[in-house]
Amino acid sequence: MSLADASDATLVVAIGRWRQDALAEAYRRHAGAAFALARRLLVDRQLAEEVLQEVFLRLWNQPERFDPERGSLRSFLLALTHGRSVDLLRSETSRRRREEREARETAEHGTDIEREVIDLTVAEQVQEVVAGLPVDERKAIELAYFGGHTYRQVAVMLDQPEGTVKSRIRSGLRKMRTSMVEAGVSVSWAEG
Amino acid sequence: MGRRLSHSDAAELLGVYALDALDADEREAVESHASECGACQAEISQHREVAAFLAPGWTPAPEGLWDRIAETLEEIPPPLAMPSAPSAPAAAAPAAPETPVAPVVPIGSLRSRRSRPMAAFAAMVAVAAVSLFAVLGLKVVDDNRRIDQLKEQATGTEFERTVKAAMADPSARRVNLQRVSGVVEAEAVVLPDGTGYVTGARLPELPPDRTYQLWALGDAEPISVGVLGPKVTSAGFRAPPNAAGFALTAEKAGGVVASANEPVVVGKFGVA
Numbered sequence: 505m506s507l508a509d510a511s512d513a514t515l516v517v518a519i520g521r522w523r524q525d526a527l528a529e530a531y532r533r534h535a536g537a538a539f540a541l542a543r544r545l546l547v548d549r550q551l552a553e554e555v556l557q558e559v560f561l562r563l564w565n566q567p568e569r570f571d572p573e574r575g576s577l578r579s580f581l582l583a584l585t586h587g588r589s590v591d592l593l594r595s596e597t598s599r600r601r602r603e604e605r606e607a608r609e610t611a612e613h614g615t616d617i618e619r620e621v622i623d624l625t626v627a628e629q630v631q632e633v634v635a636g637l638p639v640d641e642r643k644a645i646e647l648a649y650f651g652g653h654t655y656r657q658v659a660v661m662l663d664q665p666e667g668t669v670k671s672r673i674r675s676g677l678r679k680m681r682t683s684m685v686e687a688g689v690s691v692s693w694a695e696g
Numbered sequence: 697m698g699r700r701l702s703h704s705d706a707a708e709l710l711g712v713y714a715l716d717a718l719d720a721d722e723r724e725a726v727e728s729h730a731s732e733c734g735a736c737q738a739e740i741s742q743h744r745e746v747a748a749f750l751a752p753g754w755t756p757a758p759e760g761l762w763d764r765i766a767e768t769l770e771e772i773p774p775p776l777a778m779p780s781a782p783s784a785p786a787a788a789a790p791a792a793p794e795t796p797v798a799p800v801v802p803i804g805s806l807r808s809r810r811s812r813p814m815a816a817f818a819a820m821v822a823v824a825a826v827s828l829f830a831v832l833g834l835k836v837v838d839d840n841r842r843i844d845q846l847k848e849q850a851t852g853t854e855f856e857r858t859v860k861a862a863m864a865d866p867s868a869r870r871v872n873l874q875r876v877s878g879v880v881e882a883e884a885v886v887l888p889d890g891t892g893y894v895t896g897a898r899l900p901e902l903p904p905d906r907t908y909q910l911w912a913l914g915d916a917e918p919i920s921v922g923v924l925g926p927k928v929t930s931a932g933f934r935a936p937p938n939a940a941g942f943a944l945t946a947e948k949a950g951g952v953v954a955s956a957n958e959p960v961v962v963g964k965f966g967v968a
Binding site: 537 | 708709710711712714715716717718719737738741742743744745746747748749750751752753754755756757758761762764765766768769858887889934
């Protein structure tokens with residue numbers, strides 16, 4: 505069996521044994537998704553590349569952090585990518601860049617986060633799931649996930665109580681999961 | 697130490713935690729709680745899996761980035777070499793025999809392509825000229841901890857399937873490992889990409905403070921390719937390209953840098 509045919513879980517075992525070709529295969533499978541997310545959040549290509557490099561080095565150095573019983577390798581890598589990107593986003597340098605970008609976007613066509621999210625989601629079914637969320641929940645999730653804002657910041661932006669925002673985000677994520685499972689969208693950790 | 701959260705307080709924050717939408721202090725508090733709460737860990741994973749579907753598809757990764765990553769890998773000292781693992785030699789644990797994947801010395805793995813230590817090793821092997829199990833100067837990297845920390849993703853059916861497929865693969869090279877008496881007690885197989893598997897259910901179980909160690913035989917010195925634990929069922933390893941056969945020795949738990957023991961079983965490719 506070649507590595508190209510190996511499951512993600514098997515790849516991570518091989519990575520745990522210092523097999524660089526296994527890391528290369530994981531990179532081949534998932535780097536594009538991680539890079540797309542990093543670029544979406546950071547915009548700056550160089551910063552996104554740095555994040556991508558860091559994410560795969562973390563997989564190399566700490567493969568035991570990935571638990572296949574708790575989710576897919578892709579969601580694990582995307583969570584790492586998101587977390588690191590948000591850290592950078594909240595740093596001063598990138599905040600300045602982001603503010604400049606947002607000012608430019610607003611000047612050019614206005615910001616339409618909802619539309620952007622819906623356009624960017626990978627599958628029609630997922631789009632439907634996102635679209636099916638109550639507007640308040642969807643907005644809160646979008647601002648947190650794509651904007652890199654804390655829920656306290658989101659509360660200010662939406663002029664809602666903090667407690668309401670955190671509840672809506674949790675509730676929205678739960679509804680999405682239920683809807684995806686019902687719609688047959690493969691959720692790797694789903695019951696069964 | 698940060699503040700401690702009750703389960704219900706932590707649970708309310710799990711969604712925003714999974715989206716990295718917490719301040720540092722709250723994040724720490726959630727992590728502290730979740731580290732001891734399986735339910736919260738599970739919910740965080742579920743939220744993250746959902747969030748992954750929101751991610752914006754695919755963008756080709758930058759050209760050349762993989763090469764930069766690969767170069768960095770070789771500069772990173774293996775974390776296992778650091779003496780920071782008070783958590784006990786796993787090889788001595790009774791559970792070790794269950795592990796289907798052997799702790800393998802990365803000799804012969806692709807990381808050796810540009811690795812200076814590996815080149816030095818190759819040179820060392822070339823100049824050495826002593827008998828089969830004479831004292832070696834090989835550096836054995838103890839990656840037991842790394843392996844033991846991994847969940848056994850490839851356990852059970854998946855791993856067994858993999859081994860069976862390898863054993864049945866017509867492109868694989870197989871070798872019976874036998875005692876001096878000729879009794880075959882183990883079998884090794886190497887796929888064209890160098891991935892190897894060894895099975896040895898007929899080998900007697902060793903005491904907990906002993907382990908089987910697998911060696912690749914070549915033109916020069918045997919190369920350690922895996923410390924298998926006191927009972928061998930099946931295990932994976934990485935075979936050096938020039939492996940002409942394999943041998944199993946019985947060693948002290950954790951394995952040895954060089955073996956002075958006679959092999960328990962041995963076999964060479966192409967020798968009946």
